[in-house]
Amino acid sequence: MNNKLVSAKMAGIGAYVPETILTNAYFEKIVDTSDEWIVTRTGIKTRHVVGNSGEVTSEMSIKASRQALADADMSAEELDMIIIGTVTPDMKTPSTACFVQKALGAKNAAVMDVNAACVGYIYALTTARAYILAGMARKVLVVGCETLTSITNYKDRGTCILFGDGAGASVLQRVDEPGVGVLATHLAANGDFTDLLCVRLGGSRNPLTPENINDDGRYLYMNGSEVFKHAVRFMQNAAEKVIADAGVKPEDISLFIPHQANIRIIDSLAKRLSIPEEKLFVNIQNYGNTSSASIPIAMVEAKQQGRLKAGDLVLLVSFGGGLVWGAALVRF
Numbered sequence: 598m599n600n601k602l603v604s605a606k607m608a609g610i611g612a613y614v615p616e617t618i619l620t621n622a623y624f625e626k627i628v629d630t631s632d633e634w635i636v637t638r639t640g641i642k643t644r645h646v647v648g649n650s651g652e653v654t655s656e657m658s659i660k661a662s663r664q665a666l667a668d669a670d671m672s673a674e675e676l677d678m679i680i681i682g683t684v685t686p687d688m689k690t691p692s693t694a695c696f697v698q699k700a701l702g703a704k705n706a707a708v709m710d711v712n713a714a715c716v717g718y719i720y721a722l723t724t725a726r727a728y729i730l731a732g733m734a735r736k737v738l739v740v741g742c743e744t745l746t747s748i749t750n751y752k753d754r755g756t757c758i759l760f761g762d763g764a765g766a767s768v769l770q771r772v773d774e775p776g777v778g779v780l781a782t783h784l785a786a787n788g789d790f791t792d793l794l795c796v797r798l799g800g801s802r803n804p805l806t807p808e809n810i811n812d813d814g815r816y817l818y819m820n821g822s823e824v825f826k827h828a829v830r831f832m833q834n835a836a837e838k839v840i841a842d843a844g845v846k847p848e849d850i851s852l853f854i855p856h857q858a859n860i861r862i863i864d865s866l867a868k869r870l871s872i873p874e875e876k877l878f879v880n881i882q883n884y885g886n887t888s889s890a891s892i893p894i895a896m897v898e899a900k901q902q903g904r905l906k907a908g909d910l911v912l913l914v915s916f917g918g919g920l921v922w923g924a925a926l927v928r929f
């Protein structure tokens with residue numbers, strides 16, 4: 598981005614997870630698995646799910662967004678734009694962002710959803726920053742929110758143990774000073790891998806019909822071990838790019854918040870990037886993989902724990918179905 602005098606500042610953050618918790622013991626009852634397998638292979642102990650609460654993606658987004666707006670000391674009417682990263686929208690159309698706009702009373706905001714799987718938050722953040730640096734928006738609400746349990750196959754032990762629901766939100770604000778907020782971003786994709794992680798049914802390629810409505814294709818399919826193979830290398834590449842673009846040194850990073858998909862992926866990535874344990878944020882044990890919500894939820898938790906303070910340089914990195922991947926470097 599060329600306007601060096603303008604920055605997209607992270608003005609406020611918020612998060613929400615539903616109350617219901619599923620433990621590994623629950624999965625031991627419904628599929629052939631064990632707490633030991635889940636903890637050692639993924640790092641997950643519990644996940645929050647909407648369960649029978651009836652909550653949907655927009656409602657969780659609204660709760661997280663209200664917190665982020667309060668944190669930024671901003672009213673919803675000040676927003677020019679709302680961008681929501683999600684693969685589990687309330688409906689195919691209108692966008693989930695429309696429901697959020699109405700509930701917040703953000704009547705001056707243009708709205709859209711972004712579908713970039715687990716990288717939804719970083720894609721949305723990058724889009725928001727681009728609008729701000731281009732002078733096309735001043736205040737943008739950026740949300741990552743998923744009701745992944747709505748597309749989870751609870752007969753597939755390879756995936757059902759992984760996913761949780763939740764929302765994270767942030768407000769980006771134009772400030773006329775250099776070097777604050779989102780300093781650099783990198784987005785990437787490789788459509789050769791569309792088959793590795795997908796929901797086959799329900800789109801224009803394979804519409805739902807009375808004949809296929811009960812097929813497993815309506816759920817999220819994932820070839821976990823193949824996705825795993827690419828994840829670390831792709832994320833390392835994205836992280837190194839934003840560090841170089843921002844002109845900072847890896848040792849300047851105060852906190853590393855990777856997408857919470859698998860503890861083995863996280864540990865191996867941190868090692869490759871030479872990020873020491875005390876600078877690595879991990880909460881996968883409590884939430885599982887919440888896709889586009891995982892990074893903004895982690896940002897809020899890190900702040901609550903005193904691990905993310907004003908002035909800190911934070912590295913965010915993620916990957917997911919597409920395959921897509923990306924990173925952002927943020928000065929809080």
Ligand code: ACO
Pocket residue numbers: 629630631634635638639714715754755756758794819820821822823824825828858859886888916917918
């Ligand atoms: N309990 C017990 N055994 C299991 C379970 C389970 N829950 N799940 C799979 N297994 C078995 C498999 O059946 C297989 O058995 P076999 O050897 O007899 O065939 C064995 O464990 C090994 O299976 P793998 O799939 O090779 O296991 P792996 O070590 O790769 O772990 C996992 C699986 C956890 C899914 C891992 O591959 C992973 O995390 N992948 C990346 C997932 C990810 O991050 N996706 C991107 C984001 S998601 C999104 O975009 C929405």
